Amino acid sequence: MKRRHLVRGILAGLLVVATVIGAMELHRRQVEDVEVAIGGPFSMLAHDGTRVTQDDLTGRRSLVFFGFTYCPDICPTTLVQVASWLQAMEGKGDLIDAYFVTVDPERDSPERMAEYVSYFSDRITGLVGTVDELRQMADSYRLYYARIDLEDGNYTMDHTAAIYLMDGDGTFFDAITMTASFDEAVAKLTRLVEDG
Amino acid sequence: MTVAGQLALALVLLMTRxxxxxxxxxxxxxxxxxxxxxxxxxxxxxxVITCRCVATDRLVSVAVGGAVMSELHATTSGGDGIVAMRRIDDGIDIRPGTPLVLEPGGLHIMIMGLGERPRAGDRIPATLVFEEAGAVDVVFPVAARPAAGMEE
Structure with a gap:
């Protein structure tokens, strides 16, 4: 019977569509859950020797990102970008604090971070923690980092590259990814200042 | 073969070379x-490296003047937002007509252990070694990273 085949076909088709929609919804919820969970307690030494904790984010708008000074390519590229966004926000960007957190506390001292970040901008604060303090912040920010040993005895670090925007309550507002254009980034920062 | 024939052959061989x-x-x-x-x-x-060539060539190594080490590297990022930097051991193919682009956030030459800190305006000699073309000398100007980052 042709008709029965048709009905079966339609039912099968509907089942596939429903499954896909269900899977997409599940994925969307999972992604949102992860985003909501970014942020939380941390305590780090700023490059000027003061201590910065989660409480310092309250009433401010913060930009938190991770890297290390022995990084030849992506970290300096990101720092130059962040510096240019902050410059573009001049005037309405006074509320924004930018934190560059090292994932390599073994090699990055506060002094080294001070010299490093001030090369890019006086608006960026370098943060250094002990191994435990970095672990705590990594847990709060869902940060992945791993030491990768090189053959010559040196090592490099893999790490999460996203730039997290935190609102006035110190909770996650948005993220800027590596591939964002200058205009997209500035638009997100503007929204952070206005709505965050 | 006549003298003229020999001359013609020699000419052809020379031109071919x-x-x-x-x-x-x-x-x-x-x-x-x-x-x-x-x-x-x-x-x-x-x-941006180009090869005006018939066959594919391969950039196999780089030596940068004054550096302890210089290697071909790739910065990669997955959908999970994690960036990683890895040495490229087998070299990078350059196909005829397709430029090889070394750029921030992608393929690059990593330079370690430069004695004196290079400053914008300095010039650094380097040798790029290709499988077919052999050693190619290049002078790299030093510049501050452009403000607009990767878009430049």
Missing amino acids: VMAEDSHVIGIEQHWVAEPPPGVHVTAAYG
Whole structure:
């Protein structure tokens, strides 16, 4: 019977569509859950020797990102970008604090971070923690980092590259990814200042 | 073979050789070394390498003047937002007509252990070694990283 085949076909088709929609919804919820969970307690030494904790984010708008000074390519590229966004926000960007957190506390001292970040901008604060303090912040920010040993005895670090925007309550507002254009980034920062 | 025939043959052989040499030319443009921040002894070199050639060539190694080490590297990022930097051991193919782009956030020449910190305006000599073309000498100008980052 042709008709029965048709009905079966339609039912099968509907089942596939429903499954896909269900899977997409599940994925969307999972992604949102992860985003909501970014942020939380941390305590780090700023490059000027003061201590910065989660409480310092309250009433401010913060930009938190991770890297290390022995990084030849992506970290300096990101720092130059962040510096240019902050410059573009001049005037309405006074509320924004930018934190560059090292994932390599073994090699990055506060002094080294001070010299490093001030090369890019006086608006960026370098943060250094002990191994435990970095672990705590990594847990709060869902940060992945791993030491990768090189053959010559040196090592490099893999790490999460996203730039997290935190609102006035110190909770996650948005993220800027590596591939964002200058205009997209500035638009997100503007929204952070206005709505965050 | 007559003298004229021998001359003609010699001419043909000579021309073939000249053409063969001329048909495999490596070019590099928009090349620069990023000025490293103070206290930092690692940086990267970038540029666009072209091969005016018939067969695919391969960039196998790089030697940068004054550096302890220079290697071909790739910065990669997955959908999970995690960036990683890895050495490229087998070299990078350059196909005829397809430029090889070394750029921030992608393929680059990692430079370690430059004795004196290079400053914008300096020039650093380097040798790029290709499988077919052999050693190609290049002088990289040093420049500060452009403010607009990767879009430049």
